[in-house]
Amino acid sequence: MGDRHEIKLAEFLPHCAKQQQPMEMIKSSSLKSKAEVINDLKNKLAVVNDGKEGYLSASEATENPELKSLFKRYSGERIVYAAELNEHIALHGTDAENVSGGIPGGLHRTWLTIKQALSNNEDKAILNAITTGERAAIEQYDACIDNYADHADHLQLLAEQRAGISAALSDIESRIVQQHN
Template identity: 45%
Template sequence: MMKSNAQIITDLKDLVQIVNDGKEGFKVAAEATNDQFLKDLFMQKITERNIYEDELKFQILRLGEIAENEKGGLIGILHRTWLEIKDALKARDDAAILAAVKISEQAALVKYDYYLAESEEVEDYFSILLRQRAGVLNTLKEVEELHQQFTN
């Protein structure tokens, strides 16, 4: 059964919030680390998430609603994750920062999986969500590898 435009808009706005939570987390992580490689990586991820946000907002607009500047929800696991990053900021602990980013990316991946499972493949935004999910998964893998390096 196809979702109504209102349901799709609600879903897309939720993903905009998830994307904004990610951007906020990457910003905090970039400020928390002294490692230039990690700073550059986190800044790159902010740019990537800006693109995701624009794509999602365009889909919302296409469905007939203007997407406000959706603020990140920072609820539940994402909120706890960024609090952990802020604690790591005090210690400048790159392994802890990467662990918190990893948890956040895992939570974002779960959200993308949920919305993809709830969407019809024929819907215009499906391919966008699929591509963005792949980007989140790539980031997760990259962060997991870096976390391994920083814990050894």
């Protein structure tokens, strides 16, 4: 399924936007209920599943064999991410009913933009739309990671998945730059 993006939590936390605070200012205990934490995980599952579908649709929309292969690989990564999130949701004692996505608010508008780009079958438009989707996904992950006291038991997983999404975004952005040259 491609390279697994290993990340050490101690290396990642300083890169979180809100980690610039003194340690005594960071929450030391969870303020969210179990149901709210499960809901956060289900929202990440929705984001991952929608990314999987987006990449699969992008692979079908492009005629470029290299991009087709790349998009299928990233779709496969999202399948792995979904399985991992399902395991963590199960550890919290519930099933993940939201296996098909269901993007919250702003991400829904992002997904509609990606679908519009796919209908044009233009690689540049597809790549640009994917960057928008990946940036929105990273914001969703950052919200949980920045609030790490609530997500301590799955923080490593979220950080690794965020790193994978970030790597995919960097790859897609570099391909956009290559197309401009």
